[in-house]
Amino acid sequence: MSGVPVYLKGRGRGRGRGNAEQNKAKWTNGGDSENNVKDNGWKNGVTSKQSKKEISQTSINDKLSVDEAQKKFEAVSSQHQQAIQNVLEESQFSDEEEGDIGDNVLSTVFKSYSDTIDHGEDEEKAREDMMYSFRSGTAACLVCIENIKREEAIWSCKVCYAMFHIPCIQKWVKEGVYQQVYKSDENIDAKSVPWHCPKCRTEFSQIECPTRYTCFCEKVIEPKFDPWLVPHSCGQTCGKNLKPECGHTCLLLCHPGPCPPCPKTVRVTCYCQKQSPQIKRCSARTWSCGQPCGHQLTCGQHRCQNPCHAGDCPPCTKTSKQHCMCSKSVAVRECATPRWQCDEPCGKRLACGNHVCEKVCHGGNCGPCPRSGLRKCPCGKTEDSLPCTEDIPTCGDTCGKMLDCGIHTCPERCHTGPCGKCLNVAMKTCLCGQRKKELPCYKDYHCETKCTRMRDCGKHQCRRKCCDGNCSPCEQTCNKPLGCKTHKCASRCHPGRCYPCSNTVEITCCCKMARITVPCGREKITKPPRCHQKCRRPPLCHHLATIPHSCHFGECPPCRLQCLKQLSPCGHPCPLMCHSAVKVKIKENLNVAGPWEGRPTIREEIQDKPCPPCRVPIPIQCLGLHETGNFPCSEVRPYSCGRPCDRLLACGNHTCQLPCHQVTGAIEDGKAGDNCSPC
Template sequence: MTCLICIASVKRNQAVWSCCGCFCIFHLVCIQKWAKDSLFLVSSPLTDDDFGKKDYPWPCPKCRFEYKRSETPSRYYCYCGKVENPPLDPWLVPHSCGQICEREFKPPCGHKCLLLCHPGPCPPCPKMVTTTCHCKKAKPVPRRCSAKEWSCRLPCGRLLLCGQHTCENPCHAGNCQPCPRVSKQRCICGRQTAERLCASPQWQCDQVCGKALPCGNHTCEQVCHAGPCGDCPRSGKRSCPCGKSKFTLPCTEDVPTCGDSCDKVLECGIHKCSQRCHRGPCEICRQEVEKQCRCGKHTKRMPCHKPYLCETKCTKIRDCQKHQCRRKCCSGNCPPCDQVCGRTLGCRNHKCPSGCHRGSCNPCPETVDVKCNCGKTVIKVPCGRERTIKPPKCKQLCSRPPTCHHPTQEKHYCHFGRCPPCRQSCQKTLVCGHLCPVPCHDEALVKQTGLHQSAGPWEQPSEPAFIQTALPCPPCQVPVPVECLGQHEVSPLPCHSAGPYSCKRPCGRLLNCQNHTCMKECHHVTKINGSADGKKAGPECLQCEEECTKPRPPGCSHRCVLPCHPGDCPSCLQMLKIKCHCKLSVLYIECLKLTSADLKEKDLLTSCKNQCPKELPCGHRCKEICHSGCCPLNCNQKVKLRCPCKRLKKEVQCSKIQEGQVSLECDALCKEMKRKASEAELEAFENRLKGRRKNKRRKDEVEIEQSSWQKYKNLIMLPVFGVAVVMIAWLMVYND
């Protein structure tokens, strides 16, 4: 919190005063000095006689709320005004007494503030009251006392002052507005008619009445009035100028003087006029009286109308406690000190212009202009602050001439000191013909070192000196397209370093083998016989030393016997060792024949031309020559088929039996034999039941004729296994 008079902080332990208008807080000493200075400035033009007779107000420094001279604060009270010099309590609001405020609310409602002593205005009244609307039509409702005035928004309906219409505005507070309707109305005297608001039916015209008065000699001089004009103002009994005699005269004659003494009290208020009855004002009092001076120390006989002031000067000390009053014939009510303070203010430039006072002086009221470099922008600052306030920011452009080779400098605002370095492009023509694109370097700051050699380690190193000098243009950085040595790319290089270069990529030219490229780093290649082909290798390129990596024919897993070469690889003549389809024989076939053959030829090449040793599902051997895939299921082997009773038999193909195409049923003889057999079995069963020995029954077996393979397989397999053992032994010896 800051006091607006001394611009200092208000502390908890300082005496303060609060304005009742804006509730701003000031130091008590500051507000007393403010009130005294304000009264002095207002009353300084007054004379000594007028001093103290008029009660001039003094205003609040912030809101200008006026206070009387008698309301000048002289004591320190709390906010609610109950306690003088309230004690400092860290648990309470500063300058508060801690009691209930009990100040009346504004606007007054009959209640008092119930908060503890507090700064600022009291809050709105929180009491609950039951009140109706402005027009009294709505039912009463409970509301806050601070908001007890409310409107029901219904038409008011009260009769207006015109007596003819009612108020049509919504329910409102206070008196109704004047009737807004217009009607033709006569003036009071009835001579003129005009359209006027219904709210003001009575109006006066500008005409003088002019009617003859009852005396018959004069006319009425009143302006547009109602009722009779009245009697002539010069009729009846009239008094003489002194008022002692009365005469009854016609209205055409003036009242004469009575000849007696005037006896009216003069301006002095003591004596009476001694002249005869006269018209006009009385003269000044000329009687001589014994008068006492204002200070009461001397007396003198002199005319009554003249004031008496002695020459004795007052020796009392004025309220400044520095100077004597020194006013002639002072009545004891010494005015404030009229001398100027004259002490040097805080600005150190001026002296205090206020009247002589106690305490510190107010801040300097003068202002000083602070200008920019060009003087077109000016700000006003309090006197004494011009040394600490930064110059204003001027929006005008700097008008200084350029100091570099450019005809004009960059636009920048007005400033103090040197202009900023030129940031325009140099644009000087270089040796290569390009323009220098770097910022202007005519006034570059260059650090100078080595100018001063220190005498020893005890000497402090001096700061390096900077000089402003023109630097030469840097090397040209304009990009120039340059092709690399191997003609792989065209890159933009700075103009000053443009020349043949290596792009660090592999050469990539096709070697003589027509399969690989040169892996040497980008290099120069000599053109042979004026060849312009950029993809053909030259004498500087590497020689291919790789093996042939061309793809082999499908199925061939052997490498090419030649080194890396152009064209197709030679045919592969390697012998492949593979097994036949039945996995019993080992075959040797050339790789070329096997890889170039189609599926049928491959099946023939990989077949051992012997009978397939695989066994069919029916149990017979496959009759086909060594083949790939599954064996055929149509077995042509002849087998014997018997009837269910095993008596009849028949030779058929095995495949037909497997497919269920052929069956052999029992004939009548078989059935008869079966019946007899069942009867014999029944008889035997009966014999067993009787304890007889059971005869064993012979079992009839169905003879199955053996095939030729089953008969001669041992004779065939023994030579085959012998040949296989011999071949395996030969291969082992050959491989060793």
């Protein structure tokens, strides 16, 4: 029973034999089993042996019921888990839900990083790169030019961090290697041919061709999509070595793009090591104290006056008088270039005593006389040793030196100076191989035939005269409209589809306080960002301010405040809902001659509706002052209640029987007036 869930171990009613402990107490206390049977009111004739069998059978039934319940629970639990998984896989988050989830995911990814340092530009850039991957439909594969979905297998370049579909990059590698092998004249092994990233053109070997789908940190193979993690991420700590190499690893969770700079702190000194060590960020561990460097410069005379800097000190910028290498001239020059040459020949007497050194200003020894020792004739076939004052004569033999054509030799006798051009007549073939002609050997033959081969774009012909087959790449601009329908392809004319537009567009809310950056062309299908600011538009009605509401596009909602305008002439405030600046549809009826004429147009116009008559109740007495009635303020007027006047006439015995009227000339209240009826 150790594997039974806790809720099946309870003793509540209705769950099998919940009073098992009480029954056990009854069987164990109070003598033999027969007395217990009798005390419990069991039927006579039931033996202890029979009761033990029934008890054992009952315990077996209890155990079977528990096992069946656990099996049912496990089956229902697995169904619920599968249903939850299906909902997660099929659910499509709205922009608001996606934004909330994105904020939660990014805060989790940056938890370890943000706890160590303050927020800065490095973290914001990393957040922006990661948000591109998290939002649906923002990343595009540059091979198939299609959006990369969150559940699709990808490969990410280690240099530019661009993402591609695994099948697309494999096809890219295969076709690229095939074309290189096909175009090569040599018999090369396809396994040794490198391939390049479609975006940054970084070279990779065949072994680095992706074969399996891994997460960004390459710790998990075939990572499953989790809506609470960055797509294509395993959720574990990245752990890659940070760049530049500092010995620390990335603290973020598995993420796309480059790792942010190292956030740890170290104690380091400045470049010149004159200041005491200070605590700096590991990614900015090299720093300058700003004081003069003071190191000895290469000139050996001055010290570096530049502020504390990295690397070697720059050359000395001060000047001094310096002799040239032959010591004939003196000039004011920078200390950084103490050795310099003048334009005059050396002129020193050589060891032979007959000639002087003809080299331009130089250092060291002038060397032996170039005309001393064993010398050859101009064609190089005979040698002779003559004094340096005598020239070596020509030998009279044929020159025989190879001419510039590389085929024939010089037919002249041994001579000084260069050989002339080859004048032999030869059959020349043009570069394209379509024409032949006899020409002097030193001339190249170019025919006038234009090349009709297609260039690498596959759309334009080469059209170059006498082309040797190596047609130059197409130099025209593609100029095809890109997928964004706004810009044109600025690349050279190329085969296949153009790359997506590299421009970005900012999408803002109505007040332009909230903004996001999306690839050009997606601004038409991307919803504007959510803005938490209040709408700042002035109201169209007479109120100074409307009910506060969030920033929005389009017209503001109708005003829901009371009108409160002072009615005329009573001055009471209008109690109705605001009816200023109300949109009214106006139908213009045209006198049409038939069904072919235009239909009546309906236009909308904003109008200020007048306030209705005042309905404030005002108490008014009737003409005869018999009663007081409430009338709307706009309908206040004298009125007759219809009762008899009942004022005492002059006779003193009767009252006026006229309907309620305004009495004039009455001596006192209750007495009849001049206009009352006579007795």
